[in-house]
Amino acid sequence: MDKGLAGIYENLVKYLLGIVAVTSVLILLLIFYFLIREGAGLFSHVSLPGFIFGTEWLPDAEPPRFGALPLITGSLVVTTGAGIIAISIGIGIAVFLAEVAPRSVREVAKAVIELLAGIPSVVYGFLGLTVLAPLIKDMLNLPSALCAFTASIVLGIMALPTVVSISEDALDAVPREYREASLALGATKWETTWRIVVPSARSGLLAASMLGLGRAIGETMAVLMVAGNATLIPHSIFDPVRTITADIAAEMGETVHGGLHYQALFGLGIVLFSITFFINMVTDIVFARTSSKRGAS
Amino acid sequence: MENKMETRKLSVYYKNFQALYSVDLPIQKNAVTALIGPSGCGKSTFLRALNRMNEVIEGTRVEGEVLLDGKNIYDPRVDPVALRKKVGMVFQKPNPFPMSIFDNVAYGPRIHGIKKKTDLEQIVHKSLAAAALWDEVKDRLYKSALGLSGGQQQRLVIARVLAVEPEVILMDEPASALDPISTAKLEDLIHQLKQNYTIVIVTHNMQQAARVSDYTGFFLNGELIEYNTTTAIFTAPREKRTEDYITGRFG
Amino acid sequence: MPAAKRLKEQLGFSALAVLTCLAIVPVLAIVGMLAWKGWPALTWEFLTQPPRKFLTQGGIFPAIVGTLGLTTGTILIALPLGIGTAIYLVEYAGKNIFTRVIRLAIINLAGVPSVVYGLFGLGLFVLTLKLGRSLAAGALTLGFLTLPIIISTAEEALLAVPDDYRHASLALGATKWQTIRRIVLPAALPSMITGAILGISRAAGETAPIMFTAAAIYIPSLPSSVRDQVMALPYHLYAVATEVPNVPDHMAFGAALVLLAIVSGMNLIAVAIRTRMRLKRMR
Incomplete structure (x- = not known):
């Protein structure tokens, strides 16, 4: 023994x-x-504030200038646009699927959404470039549709599956007793959904939104292909922009290892990493708080 | 009679909660000992302490001694894995593995190093026969065990334990998920098994305790209130609390 | 229920249904258009021949081979590490600071943008470890990118195995590792495979991480070792869509369709395994 x-x-x-x-x-x-x-x-060569708030990104100029503000603005504009689209539509779809849709519709829709989530970003970028951009150009009568607006739509569509599936899980996890209690008090299903179910699931919905934003801000290929790539601070959503991610992808090929430009692209990497790290920590704290609350009850 | 196992001042804690208070209880060899008491009285905790299955739950602490053939099983040199080979366990809910009937019974012998097909076949046959299941399953040994009825599954689980050749078998409310006919079969089986094995059974059902056991321990709030032969406990309990419980449950 | 309230409810829910259709249908239509436009390009020659005249003629065979090679490498790296980590977290890890740190790291790894993985792969594998731009460097980068997905799906699969099985095995005198290897892993395997395929199909479609670590625009010959640079379908698609002039439209759509077919094919297999498992459990 x-x-x-x-x-x-x-x-x-x-x-x-x-x-x-x-x-x-x-x-x-x-x-x-x-x-x-x-x-x-x-x-x-550049101070940290000079890097983050500098308004000129001219790596080939003499001397080169590395002000990342146009790129940071580009990322923020596109991500905000994508976030508005993905979060509002995504939560709407999730509510429909979780609360109203018949089982068969729900299963089919979930399978389709899963399939959409699996489409590579370069394919989204390609379709945005060859199909969506010409369409938007004609409809809105723009000189070129490769701009923040189009990029926001493409990114929004790409972030949609993340938002929908996590939101749907969160709504699904709301105990049936809450719904029944509300209905038994004479509330309509519509009232119950928006006053009881959605508020009960709010931390899950918040996490879904954060993860959707994280997905959008880190996305590279699609924005590289459809956002227009001008390193200027945009004045309207129909201006071409270049995001942090797209800049790294577009310029890394031309750099010399260890050169200033190379270092600047890694500097952009640090900015990007910090943003997503922050988003993840916040999401994790939101999650941890709710799960410990649930554990206590 | 001789003691196969014995606990001495056995206390069990889950984190800060004390589930058992200094229990002294002998377990007679080749006999059935029943543990009775209301839910949460500590009888299952006591049972799991006898083969150190409580250690599977995080934050469990044990004080006192549990002797098996005179040796303390909580001695740090004792390997719980080897101990559980000697002291087997049957759980409340039948829990066959998602594999064939044969593989279920052969699982224990295999992990203990038996590889030869003919040896395994012999053990499986013997164990299923001893668990009174052989005739019902001999034509479907290689079918999934999940296709058996609840009562068959519980006897399969017992066969699985027997295949390891334990000396003691612990049963945690083994009939609570079974219908009356399956329960009767199980009780018959327990009767036969005690000729070769020492059995400890936790049960909610007073009639069952009275039918199958030779000795009975009554637990309440983590304490052993009374221990005696089953006949004595059910006909002439010394403690008022035992009598209240038994009569209440019978009535 | 008052009529006004009923009307509001019906209108509200109908609006949500319309929204769902409006979001899903156009995307499906665009994907359908991709299939329609790419289909004519899918000839035997296109699938099995190397490209000629700087991608404007010939096929995409080396890109398909490169993507399959990168995917195989991803599996070899991410699967053992991911499943090992999941087993540790589910079966062994206690509730302590060590476990918490590992979990935090995994959560953050999952959120690191793919282009940052590309930078990391460039710094570590290509330059510091001197692998150069190669199949090996790309596969390592993609393997690390896929790791968090594999871990979390494998963890879910292990958690879904009932504790009853573990207890029964332990009570028979099995050791912890015997229990894991013979009972827990077989029971968790189908859902583990499903999760792994889903994760790896994502890696197969990634572009940014391999741009600086493995992929080249035009290499008509097949790679002869893991130290060679390769073509890869996602990067090829990016190149023909934006960087290389005079590529006929149908060849770009054809490449996109092949990439989509490979990735969706893997996803469908994963979903099929999961569905079969569900049905089996119901029986």
């Missing part, structure tokens, strides 16, 4: 799996380390 070789083997497996599990932490630290290591050199 004594512990022997088998016990040692058991512990070995446990520690081995523990080491495997630490890889994720290691990867995250490595990503952080490499962004800083490759990008740090930039800041001996």
